[in-house]
Amino acid sequence: MNSRIPLVALAHGSRDPRSAATVHELVTVVRALRPGLDVRVAFLDLSAPRLGDVLTGLHNEGHREVVVAPLLLGRAYHAKVDVPGAVAETVTRLPRLSVRIADVLGPDPRLESAALRRLAAAGALPGDGKLGVVLAGAGSSHAPANAAVHQLARRWSFGAGWAGVEPAFAASTQPDVPTALARLKARGAQRIALASWFLAPGLLPDRVAAAALAGGLDTVVAQPLGDDPEVAELVLHRYAEACAAERRNITTLVG
Template sequence: MAVAHGSRDPRSAAVVNELLGVVRALRPELDVRASFLELSAPRLPDVLRAVRADGHREAVVVPLLLGRAYHARVDVPSAVAEAAVLGLDVAIADVLGPDPRLESAALRRLAEAGVGFGDRSWGVVLAAAGSSHARANAVVRATARRWAAGAGWAGVEPAFAASAAPDAAVAAARLRAAGARRVAVASWFLAPGLLPDRVAGLVGADAVVAAPLGADPEVAELVLHRYAGARVGVAAIA
């Protein structure tokens, strides 16, 4: 069972389902189901009940979250705790990030948008949702530093859509001040929605905005990797 945050933007759920379509193609023997924490349907508790009604006694919940912030630490475990009364044994996998496969997917989206490595005319904003949990933001900042050291661009600046600074406008301004003639946004978002749109609206009309990670094969492989890790943990406990 994959669980994403959810969004009022229907594009978000559509992309999540596209990603899970890739997961199913990689492992057709698995029963792969989508669920959401809020704003989209079906909600995680409803899918847990459906899984139990279909005769399953065990399930693995894989959070489609890029960092270990509030939703991963509180919302997912709370929803899963409700499953205990159903007689369903549920393991929670680790969140997707950090992982090199996410970085690879984000860089691939940048390349698809026309941003080449080693071109110092580009400055790159690495845009993420942002969190009140400092460690989640630190992962994004560390990724930006790593890219800045190795990609050959004019610079890389982290930016956050909410709950943390700087925002995308400030990050883009810093890059231009450092000599970047062109600005691109690398998306640290799984799917489109309100927050990615907010970022795009702040960087300026002349900026290139890469697509979210989406239904990338490496992201699908990472989902299965997290699933497998949780299954190993369940076997070890048993």
């Protein structure tokens, strides 16, 4: 890993201040894991600082290489369009700055481990045959981005000893939370645990939590993945992959 190349941890941004606060908490853990690495926070929209401002600042400080690590759980529209578009818009103004975009965070077993830890912390332990688990994600019109949630729910269904595990989405696709709840009730669930496939709090996590709590069963809600240490390790792993690709000269340069 080339620690001389700054890492820009890029989140989408939100009007909810809890979201930006959680991103900063995660980056604090990243810095603690790699003290010699220059790690900055940036946002695509709705929160500050914006990506263009951070890249411009790094350029003005004399940096000529940067790795941007999208804090996204899957390869949907933001990863495919928004992130490269925002990077390209900036580097056209900064032709001496080479920006490499790391892979998104998911899928990766470390995210699954973090989600299970959040679920256990909320009181949902394996072996509770009366507990139904809803694994809730944002949802996307890009079907492969939703597939990871479906696959994870299927994997959790085997061996955990719960009444069942159902995927649900906040927007753009089905099933929604009420549908997942109905399926779990039909399988005998008497209590519900909402597992979070979100990085940070915000409108969509609040939406699925409200729907779960309105479902008529005793319900616990797990926190988003946030500053879990394995999420921080994964950010550094994506950074390392981008640096290794640079050394192999196979990375895609933007600009």
